[in-house]
């Protein structure tokens with residue numbers, strides 16, 4: 001997603017394994033299934049790192065270790081019907097140190113504490129600067145954010161402007177624009193946060209954003225090569241395990257998983273590490289720059305140790321627009337359009353662009369200890 005698409009062209013009104021010897025004394029590796037092994041996944045080898053005490057509030061300990069990162073299964077990754085997610089391949093080995101991670105997406109209540117303490121003003125609440133949006137009509141340069149609005153009926157899926165619009169006045173306190181509020185939604189994930197907003201929050205909280213590798217290690221819950229944070233079946237026993245989109249995308253959200261649109265955090269069972277909503281509900285910012293060829297770069301040199309992303313960004317679909325990684329998918333992800341609730345899949349966004357289905361969670365390094 002890139003706010004420039006909206007601010008430059010649209011009318012405002014209405015639109016808008018491998019076992020290393022040093023690992024032998026560690027906890028038993030979690031093996032990959034035969035099909036995952038065939039796709040290139042090897043066992044996850046968790047480090048034997050005890051959680052440093054005390055436990056920071058709302059966070060869970062991720063032991064770190066070595067795992068296979070990526071998404072190999074194009075048959076269940078049919079974004080727009082034809083995208084096999086090549087940016088999530090090749091499957092490659094990555095090692096991460098232990099760290100703390102928020103068990104849920106950052107909530108409105110948590111973000112409100114930060115804003116109260118710092119008087120912080122988010123990007124969506126600031127007037128876009130003309131120099132940042134060359135060619136944009138002055139009347140479009142008003143504070144706002146990108147809001148999902150279900151169209152009245154079926155629309156072609158190759159044009160996201162049919163369900164996304166730039167909404168003046170939309171921000172974290174007014175998720176649907178003026179007149180909307182977050183009252184009673186304290187436990188919903190905060191949305192309409194741009195990358196720098198998440199960094200400001202994290203700094204205030206004594207935390208930081210996860211790297212993409214940390215995020216995926218935590219989301220996999222110690223398992224190896226599985227498609228989802230809970231296993232290989234989207235709906236084991238016909239049960240929905242995440243807030244995604246059922247019905248007819250984008251016009252009819254049936255809410256079969258229990259929620260139409262966004263949901264309060266932690267309404268579904270956590271993964272094996274205690275993380276809620278790593279699949280679905282809201283997308284989550286990671287600290288890495290996005291490049292579709294980054295995994296290929298890493299794969300060339302053995303096990304990548306605490307990778308922090310490429311030095312620069314490239315999105316071939318929008319050359320010249322640098323983007324950061326998003327992970328986990330949202331309440332809008334569906335087999336009919338975008339299956340990026342798959343645990344190894346990736347997405348990206350321009351750092352200044354916020355939207356109604358994009359939030360974040362933070363991590364805290366073990367070395368910092370708890371306060």
Ligand SMILES: [Ca+2]
Nearest residue numbers: 243244257259
């Ligand atoms: Ca849903």
Ligand SMILES: [Ca+2]
Nearest residue numbers: 277280282328
């Ligand atoms: Ca999420």
Ligand SMILES: [Cu+2]
Nearest residue numbers: 329333338340
């Ligand atoms: Cu999606």
